[in-house]
Amino acid sequence: MNPGLRIAGKDLRKEFDRRPVFRDVSFSASAGETLLVTGRNGSGKSTLVKIICGVLSPGGGTLTVTQDQDGPVREARNLFGLVSPYLQLFDEFSAVENLSIAMGIRGLPFDPAAADGLLERVAIYPRRHDPVRTYSSGMKQRAKYAFALIHTPPVLVLDEPMSNLDGDGTAVVRAVMAEQRRRGILVVATNDMSDIETYDGRIDLNERR
Amino acid sequence: MSAARPSFRLFLRSTGAVFLKDLRSELRTRYAVSALIMFVVTTISIILFSLGSEGASPDALSGMLWVVVFFAAMSGLSRTFVMEEERGTTLTLQLLAPPGAVFFGKLLFNLVLVTGVNAVTVVLYSAFINGFVIRTMSIFVVTVLLGSIGFAAAATVIAAIIARANTRGTLYPVLSFPIVLPLLLSVIDATRMASEGAFFGEAAGEFQLLISYIVVVIVSSAMLFEYIWKD
Amino acid sequence: MVLKILLGVLLTAVIVSGFGLPMSPHPQAWYELPVIPGLEEKARIIFFHVPTAWLSVVAFLTSMTYAIQYLRKRDLAYDIRSSAAAGLGFMFCILATITGAVWAKFNWGSYWNWDPRETSIFVLLLIYGAYFSLRSAVETEEKRATLSSAYSIIAAVTVPFFIFIMPRIMTGLHPGAKGDPEGAGPVVEFKMAPNMRVIFFTSLIAFTLLFYWMFTLRVRTAELETYNQRRG
Numbered sequence: 073m074n075p076g077l078r079i080a081g082k083d084l085r086k087e088f089d090r091r092p093v094f095r096d097v098s099f100s101a102s103a104g105e106t107l108l109v110t111g112r113n114g115s116g117k118s119t120l121v122k123i124i125c126g127v128l129s130p131g132g133g134t135l136t137v138t139q140d141q142d143g144p145v146r147e148a149r150n151l152f153g154l155v156s157p158y159l160q161l162f163d164e165f166s167a168v169e170n171l172s173i174a175m176g177i178r179g180l181p182f183d184p185a186a187a188d189g190l191l192e193r194v195a196i197y198p199r200r201h202d203p204v205r206t207y208s209s210g211m212k213q214r215a216k217y218a219f220a221l222i223h224t225p226p227v228l229v230l231d232e233p234m235s236n237l238d239g240d241g242t243a244v245v246r247a248v249m250a251e252q253r254r255r256g257i258l259v260v261a262t263n264d265m266s267d268i269e270t271y272d273g274r275i276d277l278n279e280r281r
Numbered sequence: 282m283s284a285a286r287p288s289f290r291l292f293l294r295s296t297g298a299v300f301l302k303d304l305r306s307e308l309r310t311r312y313a314v315s316a317l318i319m320f321v322v323t324t325i326s327i328i329l330f331s332l333g334s335e336g337a338s339p340d341a342l343s344g345m346l347w348v349v350v351f352f353a354a355m356s357g358l359s360r361t362f363v364m365e366e367e368r369g370t371t372l373t374l375q376l377l378a379p380p381g382a383v384f385f386g387k388l389l390f391n392l393v394l395v396t397g398v399n400a401v402t403v404v405l406y407s408a409f410i411n412g413f414v415i416r417t418m419s420i421f422v423v424t425v426l427l428g429s430i431g432f433a434a435a436a437t438v439i440a441a442i443i444a445r446a447n448t449r450g451t452l453y454p455v456l457s458f459p460i461v462l463p464l465l466l467s468v469i470d471a472t473r474m475a476s477e478g479a480f481f482g483e484a485a486g487e488f489q490l491l492i493s494y495i496v497v498v499i500v501s502s503a504m505l506f507e508y509i510w511k512d
Numbered sequence: 513m514v515l516k517i518l519l520g521v522l523l524t525a526v527i528v529s530g531f532g533l534p535m536s537p538h539p540q541a542w543y544e545l546p547v548i549p550g551l552e553e554k555a556r557i558i559f560f561h562v563p564t565a566w567l568s569v570v571a572f573l574t575s576m577t578y579a580i581q582y583l584r585k586r587d588l589a590y591d592i593r594s595s596a597a598a599g600l601g602f603m604f605c606i607l608a609t610i611t612g613a614v615w616a617k618f619n620w621g622s623y624w625n626w627d628p629r630e631t632s633i634f635v636l637l638l639i640y641g642a643y644f645s646l647r648s649a650v651e652t653e654e655k656r657a658t659l660s661s662a663y664s665i666i667a668a669v670t671v672p673f674f675i676f677i678m679p680r681i682m683t684g685l686h687p688g689a690k691g692d693p694e695g696a697g698p699v700v701e702f703k704m705a706p707n708m709r710v711i712f713f714t715s716l717i718a719f720t721l722l723f724y725w726m727f728t729l730r731v732r733t734a735e736l737e738t739y740n741q742r743r744g
Contacts, residue, residue, distance in 0.1 A: 089653045090742060127375040128512050131586070147288070147379065160369040162302065164309050169628065176298030177377040179291040180391055286575050438666060442659050446649040455645055459638040460666060463673035486680070494673055501669045505662045508583050512655065 077103040077226050078125065078139040079140060084133035086119050093119050094277050097133070101257050101273055103226075108268060109261035111277030117261045118158065120277065121231045124259060125152050127275075150178050153220035155213075156231035163205035167196055167215045171222045180223055190218040194244055200221055209236040217248060226256035233260060234267050247250070295378045299386025302394070303361055312364075316356035317398045324349045325405055332410075342413040343472035346406050347465055350432070353402065354395055355454045358436035361387045362444035371444075375511065384437070384506040388499070391440075392433040399429045416478030420471060424484070427491040428468040434495055435461045438502035441509050464494055519725060522718035530559035539705065541729050546705045550619075559711055562660050563719035565608035565629075568636060570723060571601025576668040579661035591657035592738070594664070595647065596730040600723060602640040628678040629686050635674060639667045699717050 080100035086093045093116035101107040111117050122128035123135060126148055137148040145151065168187055175182040191197045194214040199207070204215060213236040220228065233245050249268070262269050268281040269280045309312055328345060337345075365371045374383055403425055407413055415421045439457045443449050471487040535553065536544045547553050581587075612630065613623040624630060635720035646663055650656035704712060 087654070090738065122372070125376060127372060129586075149376065149379065152376070158369065159372055159376075161370065161373065162306070162370055164306055171304050173298065174377055177295050177302065177374070177382070179294040179298070295533075306544060329579045385744055432536055437669075442646070443649075445659055446646065447651055452645060456642045456663060459642055460670050461634055462635060462638075462678050463670055466677050466681055467673075470677075490673065490676055494670070497669050497673075499665070501666060505583075505665060508658055509662050512658075 074139060074226060074256065075103055076138060078138045079136070079227060079257060080138075081124070081135045082133055084120070084123060084130045084135065086116065086123065086128075086131045086281070087272055088181070093111070097275060097277070099184055099273055099275050101259070103256055103271040104253060106253055106258045106260065106268070106270065106272040108274040109277065110263060110265075110274065112263070115277040117277060118156065121156065121229055121259070121261050125154050125229055129255065137227075145178070150180065150223060151225055152227050152229060153223065153225035154229045154231070155216045155220045155233060156229075157235050158231075159216060159219075161204045161219060163213065164203055166203055167191055167200045167218065169206075170215065170219055174219055174222055178223055187218070187222060190216075190221055194218050195240065210238060210241060213237055214241060214244070221248070224255070227259065228252045229259040229261075231261045233262065234264065292382055296381035296389070298384045299374070299378055299383055300389040302323065303387065303390040306327055307390070307394070311392060313357040313360040314398070316360075316403060317338070317353050317394070320353045320356045321349060321398065321402045324352060325402075325409060329409060331457065336412040339412065339414065339476045340473055342410060343476050344469045345410075346403070346413070346472060347428070347469050349402055349406065350399055350428070351461065351465060352454070353398060354432050354436055355457060357398070358391050358395060359435070359440040359443060359449065359453050361390055361437070362440045366444040378509040381503060382512045383510060384503055387441075388433060388437045388502075391437050392430060395433045395436070396426070396429040399425055399432075401403060413476070415475050417475045417481065417484075419481050420479065420484045421475035423488060424471040424475065424491075428464065429432050431464040431468075431491060431495050431498070432461065434498040434502065435464065438498070438506065438509075441502075441506060445509065453511065460498075464491065467491055467494075515721065515725060519718065519721045522714060522721065526559060526711060526715040526718050530556055530715065533711075539707075545708055554615060554619055557611065558708075559715045561608060561611045561615065563710070563715050564604050564619060565613065565633060566716060567719050567723050568601045568605035568608055568633070570720065571597045571604060572636065572639075572664075572668070574665055574727070575601060576664050578665045582657055582661045583665075586622075588653060588656075588657060588736075588738075591653075591661065592734045593727075593731055594657075594661060596734060598640060598643055598664070599730065602637075602644065604723075605633060605636050609637060610704055626642055627686055631678060632674055635671070639664075639671070643667070 078100065080098075082098050083095075084097040085095035094111075095217070097120065099107060109117055109120060119128065123130050126135070136144045137151060139145050139151065161167075162173060165173060168184075168191070171190070172182045172184075178263045188197065188200070191200045194217050196207070196211055196214050196218070199211070204212065207215060228248075230245075233249070234242055237245065249258055249260070261270070262268065303329060328349070365374060378386070407415070434458060438461060439453065443452045443456060467487050467490050471484050471491075474484050474487070532541050535547050535555075538548045544557075573630050575594045575597040578590045578597060582590035582594060612633070616625060617623045617632075643660060643664055647656055647660050650659055684700050
């Protein structure tokens with residue numbers, strides 16, 4: 073675990089069509105901590121998740137990611153892993169190919185053994201060479217976990233972590249979450265409090281309109 | 282930026298990986314290539330039917346070649362971005378790659394696609410259209426190459442824009458035409474020179490123009506792409 | 513207020529003198545305009561047509577400048593200005609095209625001849641048309657602003673290429689162009705008779721002020737509209 077790891081948002085806000093989705097969102101989380109994001113539908117959970125992952129620019133405020141004493145990281149892309157219902161894999165490729173494509177585009181070396189291990193863990197190993205478009209929605213969700221974890225990200229962001237998963241899948245996700253807490257930062261966005269047992273900080277977007 | 286070396290190499294690796302991903306996807310689905318080739322074949326046969334046995338002046342024929350190229354490009358080059366948007370993988374790419382790597386990877390893919398299709402077009406066109414004769418091959422080859430690069434450059438950035446809009450089909454040629462018109466006019470002129478048998482040096486002005494067009498479009502697209510790509 | 517009075521005075525002066533001053537083959541008095549062979553009374557269009565065309569270019573540049581500002585600051589106020597300028601530019605562009613086409617019918621015998629300047633205004637019309645079709649195809653305001661700004665910048669960097677291409681592929685018909693049968697025709701701006709020049713430049717200034725006034729009006733209406741939408 074990297075003790076210098078920290079993400080912090082300060083006065084984040086976002087508008088769509090001039091209507092504020094949320095405003096004045098501030099938070100911080102350090103290595104070993106879990107951040108919980110809650111809010112009813114349309115309160116901007118997914119928007120905030122995208123801002124945290126750096127794929128959406130906030131309408132105002134700042135997001136800083138630090139890894140060590142060198143100050144804020146400018147290219148934080150490879151520090152994050154995301155699982156969410158609106159994230160899609162490249163569905164003409166198989167699960168293994170998706171993992172190797174992901175590592176290639178991230179500019180990181182691909183380790184087939186590590187990929188096989190991950191796919192085994194999320195229980196899609198037998199179908200790892202089939203195109204993702206032939207998977208059921210539960211299998212796609214499992215494949216997304218492999219996709220998010222292949223580069224062992226210091227920050228793991230889970231939006232609706234349990235969607236489409238059966239009992240075995242939920243157990244795997246719980247294990248992944250526990251492991252991530254030991255390794256770095258875990259961010260979970262959900263409305264189902266049974267998804268998560270403990271958390272260190274909580275952003276309730278219902279209060280930030 | 283100061284420690285540009287390793288991060289630049291990383292950038293190149295990402296760019297190459299984006300390109301390879303699109304290339305493999307295309308080889309697997311053949312979506313763009315088949316649409317493009319069918320378009321070229323259809324258009325050339327329409328030209329053949331409408332010309333009948335009459336034939337047209339070399340000037341008109343060298344212009345018509347680029348009409349085929351323009352509309353073929355408009356039917357296939359938006360695919361790289363539109364497919365990502367339609368399948369919801371835009372976010373996936375945003376997570377994986379810096380915007381510049383996405384842009385240059387896709388530009389490279391479009392470049393390969395359009396050069397390949399233009400080669401097929403030129404071969405079919407010269408084989409089937411009587412009266413289309415190239416006297417200065419060197420001018421023609423350089424024109425087709427530079428024209429392909431220019432088309433790919435303009436088409437890529439416009440594709441990135443329309444992929445983010447709600448209605449896409451008709452918008453692509455509408456937005457592209459004013460942007461590629463300078464390119465179109467100068468490749469048509471250079472092709473006319475090639476069919477008239479001008480010396481290579483006489484087309485130098487056209488080539489300078491094409492090269493500067495390519496540079497200007499690529500540089501400004503690369504600068505604007507991050508804004509287009511990230512919401 | 514001062515602006516409006518000044519604008520009224522200038523435009524009245526341009527209209528009255530542009531249409532009203534007599535033309536004579538050998539101008540003696542200061543108010544007599546010279547007769548230009550081949551153009552005669554038709555020369556009067558220069559006081560109105562050229563400023564209209566000039567404004568459609570000024571509006572295009574204004575729109576692009578605000579587009580750059582929008583991308584830098586991400587403030588929708590700049591997008592309102594950018595699209596307001598483009599809207600006016602589109603209007604002036606259509607006016608310049610129509611006045612030019614009517615004049616061309618009487619002077620060159622047909623409405624459209626693909627002379628370099630006709631081609632340039634046609635391209636400008638296409639760009640404006642494309643810009644507004646793009647805007648109507650995007651629903652979210654922020655996205656619409658970003659995409660249309662990007663498009664207008666791309667268009668603005670490719671437009672200058674026409675300046676180099678057109679002389680190669682077409683011959684000019686416009687008075688003052690190289691291919692003009694009358695050689696370097698007398699209507700080339702710097703060779704204009706002094707009194708014509710005064711009217712011409714007054715007209716340019718008046719039209720520019722007109723643009724500025726209409727622009728501020730449009731921006732204010734657009735801002736009030738969005739204010740109403742937010743409350744309603």
